[in-house]
Amino acid sequence: MTEPLTHIGKSFQRIDGVDKVTGRARFAPDLRFDHMLHAGLIRSPHAHARVLRIDTASALQLPGVKAVSTIFEVPKVIQYWFFLRTEKKKKEIFLYDDIVRFIGDPVLAIAAVDEKTLEHALSLVRVDYEPLAAIHDPEKALTETGVCLHKKGNIAFRVEKAFGNVEQGFKAADIIVENTYHTSKQKHASLEPIATCIANFESSGKLTVHSSTQLPHWSQHYLAEIMGLPLNRVRVIKPFTGGAFGGRCGLIHGLEAMCSVLSKKTLRPVRMSFSREEDFCATESRHPMIIRMKTGVSRDGVLVANEAEILSDTGAYGTHYIGVLADCLSTGVGLYAIPNYKFSGTAVYTNTSMAGALRGYGNPQMNFAQESQMDILADKLGMDPLALRVKNYRKAGEMDPVLNERILSNGLEECLEKGAAASGWEEKRSRKLQPEFISDGSIKKSPIKKGIGLSIMLHGTGAARALPDPGSAFLMINSDGTVNLHTAAADEGQGSRTVLAQVAAEILGVEFESISVSETDTDITPLDCGTHGSRQAYCGGLTVRDAALDAKKKMLTHAGNVLKVKPDALKIEKGLIFETAHPANAISIKDLMQRLQIQDMGLCTQIMGSASGIAPAMPGYYGAVFAEVEVNTETGEIKVVKLTSAFDVGKAINPEMVKGQIVGGGVMGIGFALTEGLIRKDGHILNPGFTDYRLLRSCDAPPVEAIIVESNEPTGPFGAKGIGEGCMVNVASAIANAVFHATGVRLTNLCMTPEAVLKGLKP
Amino acid sequence: MRNTPDIKEFHRPKTVTEAIGLLSQQDNGTVLIAGGTDLLPRRQSGRTGVTKNKLVDISGLGLNYIRETQDAFLIGAATDINTLASSPVFKTSPYTAIIEAALAHSTLTLRNRATLGGNLCNASPHADLALPLLVLDAVLVMEGPHGQKTINLDNFFIGPHCTVLEPSEILTEIRIPRMPEKSGANFIKLTRQHTAIDMAVVNAATCLSIKNGICISARIALGSVGPHPFRAKKAEAFMENKTLVKNTLQTAALFQEAAGLAAKEASPIDDIRATAAYRKEMIPVLLQQSLGKSLERSLS
Structure with missing residues (x-):
């Protein structure tokens, strides 16, 4: 693109912003339908048990109770996984x-005319269980x-991979460090409670489901299988969604299936919505992991070997x-060019609520271990942690051995440079002696120790090398020159509809306001893998770009006929098609469309563009986080004073929205580091609410300085790649490294507690 | 969560007598409600109050006031926490500790509903407002079918969510006696985050009265580290008659010793906010700071 960009790199206001701030946007929990039934669940009170008998007789006798479905149906x-790829x-x-396998595992669902009747009915159900011995500890x-x-x-999955020869690698190492890291069970805690669905099975045999899913087409495919329906009889509509973070992948804990079965029985719309407590106790979380990592480095700071052994719950x-x-x-x-790497991972089942996808998808856990190791090594080497990263990171042009792809863009060094400058890294890092300012009474030193730490990260954009990851879009040009863009690139609140409208406007040469983006509805929007893996600006952007190019080509062919020139002699700007050499020879898109669709009765055609397929790559995006902390050595409290987060997003299509992601990711990362985590005892969740599941509130959040680096990814739309997940990935490791700088205490468990700090400070 | 029984009756009496009448007639399914910020969440989570489904709302009894007399401050039991926090009456030492505790109690919206009497009668082990009132020797006025009686706050709590209040009695007023000149008090709270939204891991208040450089009275109260907020009387006794000079090593050593004594009087437990061991370790840390502040304020 040598032409100046008109719509890319500009912070257009969100197309749904006004609806959201005025409360006009309707989210799944807001939806009501005529004759709608309310459904709720009986959940297991046992961590592990066999269901012997379910007695629903008295519940069914209650007036207003319309249907019951149990785990047997x-x-x-x-x-x-894998989009139902094979019969197996x-x-x-x-x-x-x-068998019920965790406290909260659904046993049966009831549908009733109103919530009060439902609650009464649920209290009348009797379930006999035979409790079974349970496992709560992944090591057990x-x-x-x-x-x-x-x-x-109990072992769900095992994977082992080796690159090079790790034994020999360690022999060549001058310094080897080995540690074990533990990470917590973090929840998505999205603004909108995680699961609400209204299923409506019509007598015609068509099932329409409104669900706050982030993968509508996956939901559609699963529901078709479960209900035995052809795909064209299953319609999944995703209304506005208040954040997802991986918690709404596919069917949200079978919620849609339960509602659909109940709706089929009653031929009425059936609504179910999980309470916040159900969300915390019985829906997916981040995988808690135990990671043993051994890392070897040469005296001059070259990484020679790494071994990671992961136990994932x-x-x-x-x-x-x-x-x-x-x-x-x-x-x-992928992050570092380490010639010898041995990786082994084991996922085990335990009798606790299941783990699933959560922003970062394994990377925050892995990064916490890897980037703590790097900080320890830098300390032992007497080397600047920043220099150690620059020396070892995998640079553009190198091969990624896991994806077997060449890295085409990597702005990590620029992230480090800009982040270091903005955070005052050098000056603050060299502050070896902590400020020992004397408190007012000349009695004792301040208990507050200040520190700064950094860490880097790599995260993949999309999943083109890992699973079927389709993206599709089509757009229609109307007779007044406006454009309808149809895409199932589910916008969970991240702003993808706005970004995709910018891409379409850029290609078509029309104003941003001329683009209308559809809701996500599997009846009218073509196959898309939905929102996951930081993919929509990249994968969605590519398909919308290609669909717009398709429409543009068709438009210019018709315009060429009208203007009597070859299509490639034409350009479009601000809705006007003109001959590049003779700009006066022009026709507006509106006039052209009028002519094609209405005036020329021999033609009567609408211009439509479409594109579908998988992205050509899954490019890595990169980032550096600099965390400044104050640690109170008397109470052990860790206070994050500031984050400076520099991320290489390829190209920021909408810079303000990119910054929004970086700030939000920073705050979520601090939560992961310090306060968030489900507390469990014998299978019970002890903090199933915001009182004790301590999410950072706006008053708790420190300033996050967001810095955008643009490395221009050649395969991306206008050079763009991802951002959504990565910006939370390396916050915890940066904070742990800052705590070490401040106090000399190395924390290897998440969440990092004041108690652990004090323990570390004791001789 | 789903099994919270419905509220069967709701009364809003106009007078204290009428309220006591309602309490006396009813069976033990009756419970008072003022701001509701403790009762309603506890009902919803299936804890205390869940079986009580007849509510007597005391917000209409005219118990929302702060008055001054020659020798005391009188606070109506239904006074909301924000009114306390913004009251000009408590802007002088040592009463500022009340404002500190009120502001640390919760968020603005909760403070607008929650009442002082509710905070005391709920008798949570970490009740923030109990602590400054304990060190300020507050006296409670209770009314029941047999008339009015008064009791020191120190004798009010008997266990977690448990007080000496009879089912037919209402706490109507909290009296804070005027303290001697040169008294200073402080409230301090340690939470998991640094904001008022969290419940305390440890909270404490201290009050020191100084005459001619000598501590004539010391009060030390602790919360979240026992079955209910309490005074650490051994530590208090230790402080009395000691010569205190701010910012000196000798006084710091005295504070350290007193704080250590207080920690021994505590019996914290492990819960999801902190372990017992951490709480115990934090008591001296907090008390030394708090005593330092109280001393400073007593002299200013």
């Missing part, structure tokens, strides 16, 4: 059995033979356990 969808996979996906799951969560055992059922470990592998191996 509604499957648990335990495997979201399909069989493993739906589980109908009589490895060795325990008497307790078995699933037919295949996937909870009662396995959904994303393969992908999450695969992401640990690809981001761990």
